[in-house]
Amino acid sequence: MARNQATVLVIDDEAQIRRFLRAGFELEKFSVTEADSAESGLRAATLQPADLIVVDLGLPDGDGATVVERVRSWSAVPIIVLSVRANEAEKVRLLELGADDYVVKPFGMAELLARARAALRRHRAPGDMQPSVRVGPLTIDLSARAVTLDDVRVPLSPKEYRLLQVLAQHAGNVVTHQHLLREVWGARHIEDTHYLRIFVRKLRRKIEADPTRPRILLTELGVGYRLAQGAEAPVPA
Secondary structure, eight states: OOGGGOEEEEEOSOHHHHHHHHHHHHHTTOEEEEESSHHHHHHHHHHSOOSEEEEESEETTEEHHHHHHHHHTTOOOOEEEEESOOOHHHHHHHHHHTOSEEEESSOOHHHHHHHHHHHHHHSOOTTSSOSEEEETTEEEETTTTEEEETTEEOOOOHHHHHHHHHHHHTTTSEEEHHHHHHHHHOGGGTTOHHHHHHHHHHHHHHHOSSTTSOSSEEEETTTEEEEOOGGGSOOOO
């Protein structure tokens, strides 16, 4: 990705901070989009996908953490959080929600630009993840957090949805038992593979035509699970 093609979405309610960030990013040949609230920021992230998001933690209509969590539910775009809160617990919380970096105010533009370039280098090209994933008759709308089978809403528990969400974010690729357990149940449960067996069985009863011969949620013996993709996926009736 050429640097002069990168777009950054700045979400901050302080006009002075937005002007400061715009000047710094534009000097480095970034294209800048602005939003002054969580709602407008989420709308911009959906309608005009950026290569990088910089979001302030304190927004007038909600916590910036909500923006991080919502965007991360369907996109891998790098996210840098800005905040006056410097405590370690807060940093850990944001990073666990999916932020890529955390910069404490006040900060220097040179530092932020360096962190922005590093975040962009660590991520694959934007657009690889889509807000909606379709596998045969199954559609997982990651943005709306909705799952339908043959256009009929599938009722899922929070844990069932989270498990399917993680698999959808890696559709076509094997996701290990440990990664799924960490993402759905937390790091303390990475050895509790029986949790996965139980919830995979529940999911298959809801999304497979024949749960004993799955064609959507596939098992990779001894490794993990995979959401089917392409030619593997069943064709809708």
